[in-house]
Amino acid sequence: MRIFLLVISFINTLFYVLIYAYYDNVLNMLGITVISASLQNLLKTFILIIAGFSIGIMVMLLLNLKSDRSHFEIKNLLLIGIVPFILLILSLGPVSNLIISRVFSGSEKMQELVFYLLSRNVLWSVWFGFALGTSVRPCFGNRRHKHAVNYVLGENNVMEPKEKL
Helix, strand or coil: CHHHHHHHHHHHHHHHHHHHHCHHHHHHHHCCCCCCHHHHHHHHHHHHHHHHHHHHHHHHHHHCCCCCCCEECHHHHHHHHHHHHHHHHHHCCHHHHHHHHHHCCCCHHHHHHHHHHHCCHHHHHHHHHHHHHHHEECCCCCCCCCCCCCEEECHHHCEEECCCC
16 A cells, blocks of 8 residues: 555656646646736645645655554644745745845845745745645554454453453
C-alpha cells in the first residue's frame, strides 16, 4: 500500500507541476479565457500548494516512520508552515506595498529586498504545501483497533482477554 501511494503521489506531483508549467495553455484548451487576474493567481497558488503537498507526502512515505496509527501533526505544521503561510498572505496584493512603503521608506535597497522576498509566492506556496504534506503521518501494516479484544486460554480452560485495554 505504501509503494502504491508513493507511485500515485509521484504521478500527482508531476501532473500538478505540468499544469503549473503549461497553465496558460491548459486554460486555453479548456476554453476558460475570461478569468480575472486575481483568480488566475489564486488558482496557480492552489496548484503549487497541492504540488508541494504531494512532494511532502512522498517524503513521509519514503521515510517510512513507524507509528501506531495515521495522524496529522499540527505541531509540525506550525513549526514548518507558519513562515511560508504568513509570507504567502503578505505576498498577495497591496499588503506588501503597504509594508514596504511604511516600514522601509528610508532605504531603497531594503525596499527592493523586501519586495523581492514578498513577491516570491511560488516559493511560499510550494513550501507551505510541503509543510502540509510532511505533517501527515500515514501508518500501514497491523493496526490495533480499540474495539478488538484478543482472547487466550487462562486458568481452568477459561477464555480471558490477552491484555487489559
